[in-house]
Amino acid sequence: MTGCALPPELADLELHQFVEGDAEPAVVAHLQTCQYCRDRALQLRRMQSRLKHGLFRVDCPPPELLSAFKLHLLDKAGSTVIEAHLALCPHCAAEMADLTALSPEAIHAQDNLPSQLHNRIRVTMARWIKSFGGGAPMLGLQPAALRGNADAPFVFEDEEGNEISIALAARQAGQTNHRLTGLVVRNEGEQAASAGTVFVLQAGRSFGSTPIDALGNFDMELPASGDYDLIASLGDVEVHLPTIHIGAR
Amino acid sequence: MSIIDPALLTLSGIAHRCAEEATRLRAHELTDWRYCYELFRRAIMDRDKQAWDLVCERFWPQVRDWVSRHRLMNLWPESPDALVGEAFARMWRACSVEMFERSQDLAHLLSYLRHCAESALIQHARAMQRRQLEISLSESDDDAASQLIESLETDTPDSQPPEEIVEAAQNRQLLWQQVQRCLHDEQERLVIHACFVLDLKPREIYARNKSQFKDVRDVYRVKERVFTRLRGDEQLAELFR
Numbered sequence: 001m002t003g004c005a006l007p008p009e010l011a012d013l014e015l016h017q018f019v020e021g022d023a024e025p026a027v028v029a030h031l032q033t034c035q036y037c038r039d040r041a042l043q044l045r046r047m048q049s050r051l052k053h054g055l056f057r058v059d060c061p062p063p064e065l066l067s068a069f070k071l072h073l074l075d076k077a078g079s080t081v082i083e084a085h086l087a088l089c090p091h092c093a094a095e096m097a098d099l100t101a102l103s104p105e106a107i108h109a110q111d112n113l114p115s116q117l118h119n120r121i122r123v124t125m126a127r128w129i130k131s132f133g134g135g136a137p138m139l140g141l142q143p144a145a146l147r148g149n150a151d152a153p154f155v156f157e158d159e160e161g162n163e164i165s166i167a168l169a170a171r172q173a174g175q176t177n178h179r180l181t182g183l184v185v186r187n188e189g190e191q192a193a194s195a196g197t198v199f200v201l202q203a204g205r206s207f208g209s210t211p212i213d214a215l216g217n218f219d220m221e222l223p224a225s226g227d228y229d230l231i232a233s234l235g236d237v238e239v240h241l242p243t244i245h246i247g248a249r
Numbered sequence: 250m251s252i253i254d255p256a257l258l259t260l261s262g263i264a265h266r267c268a269e270e271a272t273r274l275r276a277h278e279l280t281d282w283r284y285c286y287e288l289f290r291r292a293i294m295d296r297d298k299q300a301w302d303l304v305c306e307r308f309w310p311q312v313r314d315w316v317s318r319h320r321l322m323n324l325w326p327e328s329p330d331a332l333v334g335e336a337f338a339r340m341w342r343a344c345s346v347e348m349f350e351r352s353q354d355l356a357h358l359l360s361y362l363r364h365c366a367e368s369a370l371i372q373h374a375r376a377m378q379r380r381q382l383e384i385s386l387s388e389s390d391d392d393a394a395s396q397l398i399e400s401l402e403t404d405t406p407d408s409q410p411p412e413e414i415v416e417a418a419q420n421r422q423l424l425w426q427q428v429q430r431c432l433h434d435e436q437e438r439l440v441i442h443a444c445f446v447l448d449l450k451p452r453e454i455y456a457r458n459k460s461q462f463k464d465v466r467d468v469y470r471v472k473e474r475v476f477t478r479l480r481g482d483e484q485l486a487e488l489f490r
Binding site: 012013016017020021022044047048050051052053054055056057058059060062063064065066067068070071072073074075088089090091095098099199201202203204205206229231238240242243 | 258259260261262263264265266268299300302303306321339340343347348351352357360361364365367368369371372375378379382383420421422424425428442444445446447448449450451452465466469470472473476477479480489
């Protein structure tokens with residue numbers, strides 16, 4: 001660069017105005033002629049671009065924090081920080097506006113959720129009142145696994161005080177398979193479980209289900225040893241058994 | 250009706266009841282969402298991964314339904330299921346015990362989950378916004394346009410290795426810290442933050458802060474003053490190198 005072609009050379013402030021598109025016509029005319037000042041403007045623009053590349057939205061909170069703020073899930077200090085940022089940052093304010101339509105009220109409306117969680121259980125749960133002795137029940141150690149415990153089935157009580165007993169037995173039915181059989185009796189043998197379903201779950205996931213016949217019997221084949229959860233659904237009552245272990249440990 | 254505390258049920262029992270309640274919902278019967286809330290509670294409060302897996306399983310179809318109808322979905326370069334997975338991952342990372350305690354009910358938690366899906370979309374939109382800014386600032390418009398098109402076609406949210414993402418973020422923070430060291434007062438901080446962090450023009454900065462400046466030229470004067478200082482800062486030059 002040899003120097004300004006149309007001295008005096010442009011002031012830095014004028015170059016800033018040019019870079020931002022705010023320059024006076026005289027400044028634009030100067031730059032059209034003067035290579036020296038044009039190069040200075042270019043240097044300024046490059047520096048500005050690098051700063052914008054590096055700093056654009058450098059202090060914006062992650063979107064999850066905006067969501068948490070929107071849903072009042074932040075503590076007071078966190079909320080204050082986000083509030084202050086939103087007052088400054090038009091980008092985050094625009095993102096917040098996008099989140100407005102996703103309020104809990106909208107979720108209620110779209111997914112038919114009750115706005116308050118009342119006691120709306122239609123199926124009552126039976127209360128476990130007695131069963132085997134202490135420790136996790138184990139089934140299937142021996143072919144007659146329940147011998148010794150067979151006289152002590154799981155006993156539950158529904159909300160009206162009626163007893164429900166569930167006796168279980170497991171036997172090996174192949175190299176690894178086990179057959180689980182059970183009997184559900186309500187009111188101390190006066191009345192068998194008229195109908196229902198036993199759900200078998202393992203590690204929280206549904207494993208399968210089997211019907212309870214008119215006499216209260218059910219059976220199911222299990223492919224492997226392990227811990228299982230059983231839930232007997234008897235129409236108006238649901239019985240959640242404690243976790244049982246089938247097979248050798 | 251008796252109240253059975255969901256907290257007393259086994260995880261299997263909770264999952265079972267959640268499924269039962271979903272069936273009731275489909276049959277337009279009264280539903281009780283306390284079991285699903287309890288599933289979230291165990292996952293988040295107890296950091297129970299198994300419970301969280303059940304939450305994902307239970308609500309995956311619902312979140313997928315939300316995201317597939319989202320207006321920003323056309324910007325998302327991957328499958329809807331990838332976004333659903335991202336939403337659950339974000340909630341698992343971000344939802345603290347304290348945040349859970351402030352949630353009032355299941356709807357709050359589902360709202361947050363939905364926001365997490367939207368957050369992933371917003372994060373992607375932010376990355377695109379940054380790329381667009383870079384392109385608009387670059388010198389060759391033709392090359393820039395083709396670069397932008399190319400980057401939009403090939404980039405996925407995970408295309409940059411995580412360590413590079415972290416490094417880039419750290420470098421940006423270092424740059425910002427160094428720039429802040431060169432600022433002498435609140436007025437300078439306001440102008441530089443608005444110019445480079447918020448990408449506002451001096452005219453916009455003045456319009457938003459009329460009480461702080463006499464006119465637009467005043468904003469330019471502050472900017473020019475700081476810029477001269479920044480150009481002479483050796484540590485900043487080192488960071489740029």
